[in-house]
Amino acid sequence: MKRLLVFIAIALLAAAAAWRVAYRPGNSDGVFLGYVEGDILYISPYESERIASIAVAAGSVVKKGDPLFTMTTALLDRAREEATARIAQLEAQVENLQAAMNRPEQIAVLQAALERAEAALQLSRADYDRQRKLYADGHVAKAALDRAEMARARDEASVKEARRQVEASRMASRTQEIEAAEASLKQARAQLDALNIRIKRQNVASPADGVVQDVFFRPGEIVNAGQPVIALLPPENRKVRFYASEPELPKISLGERVRITCDGCPGDLYGKITYIAGRQEYTPPVIFSDKERAKLVFKAEAHLEGAARALPLGMPVAVTPAPESTGLAQ
Numbered sequence: 001m002k003r004l005l006v007f008i009a010i011a012l013l014a015a016a017a018a019w020r021v022a023y024r025p026g027n028s029d030g031v032f033l034g035y036v037e038g039d040i041l042y043i044s045p046y047e048s049e050r051i052a053s054i055a056v057a058a059g060s061v062v063k064k065g066d067p068l069f070t071m072t073t074a075l076l077d078r079a080r081e082e083a084t085a086r087i088a089q090l091e092a093q094v095e096n097l098q099a100a101m102n103r104p105e106q107i108a109v110l111q112a113a114l115e116r117a118e119a120a121l122q123l124s125r126a127d128y129d130r131q132r133k134l135y136a137d138g139h140v141a142k143a144a145l146d147r148a149e150m151a152r153a154r155d156e157a158s159v160k161e162a163r164r165q166v167e168a169s170r171m172a173s174r175t176q177e178i179e180a181a182e183a184s185l186k187q188a189r190a191q192l193d194a195l196n197i198r199i200k201r202q203n204v205a206s207p208a209d210g211v212v213q214d215v216f217f218r219p220g221e222i223v224n225a226g227q228p229v230i231a232l233l234p235p236e237n238r239k240v241r242f243y244a245s246e247p248e249l250p251k252i253s254l255g256e257r258v259r260i261t262c263d264g265c266p267g268d269l270y271g272k273i274t275y276i277a278g279r280q281e282y283t284p285p286v287i288f289s290d291k292e293r294a295k296l297v298f299k300a301e302a303h304l305e306g307a308a309r310a311l312p313l314g315m316p317v318a319v320t321p322a323p324e325s326t327g328l329a330q
Helices: 002-022 074-098 104-136 141-168 175-201 244-252 306-310
Strands: 031-039 042-043 051-052 067-071 201-203 210-215 230-233 238-244 257-260 267-275 295-306 315-319
Touching: 067 230, 074 175, 104 141, 104 295, 175 201, 238 244, 238 267, 238 315, 244 295, 257 306, 267 306, 295 306
Parallel strands: none
Antiparallel strands: 031 238, 031 315, 042 230, 051 067, 067 201, 210 230, 238 295, 257 267, 257 315, 267 295
């Protein structure tokens, strides 16, 4: 009986060892199981706004620079109109400061005021001389002479003021005022340029060639800044994700070319390994089977090349190292 139990135990251990060798992920011929994935670009608006129009649909093939969607710009358009009006105002202000402070008509008015002040001064001077002689002869009181003297001094001051106003009207503004006005004008123009850029960016174009995978919103809906509207997959972003057990890991290396096979696919599909995980993980459910359940493997990725970029996402594939002499379409 003991011999029978020992024999059964040995048979079970041998069967377990054979099962482990026969059913690890990837077989002894270096075939690795995986599936097609893609690094999708999620295209979003730069600012929160309402969608005005969408130019593509799921499945559309687009080129770099093709329009994808447009956001409304009502608020930005009003801000641009305001900025344009402010620039016109500041340009007129700078031009006015750089020229004479007053126009010829205004200078003529100030000149007439100067002449009127000079005439009043002549009259007050004559009255003062007359009052002084009368006071010396004793015909008028001292108060009359004081009033005449004060009137003369007043008119002399008025003439000086009017003359300086005329001189100031013929002068350009101070350099500091002109520089300040020019700086304000430069700032207003920069703000207008920024608004034009923001309005232009509301027309979102494709950043690369690719296929539209999904459209998440429709015209009329409000979208926040950074919220995806379009999912775009460039061909060069398609890749195969596969798994290798520790004993088979030395069979692959970064930069190595691999051959991709799948049911009903052409025989000339290739890729290049661009990633190998640094630690083990469990085989993902997408390639679980009774033979491979609970196996520890290393994840690897190979970016597809040439015709292999047409493989659909989620397609189960098998990956094998390609001979060094195999040429790949770039």
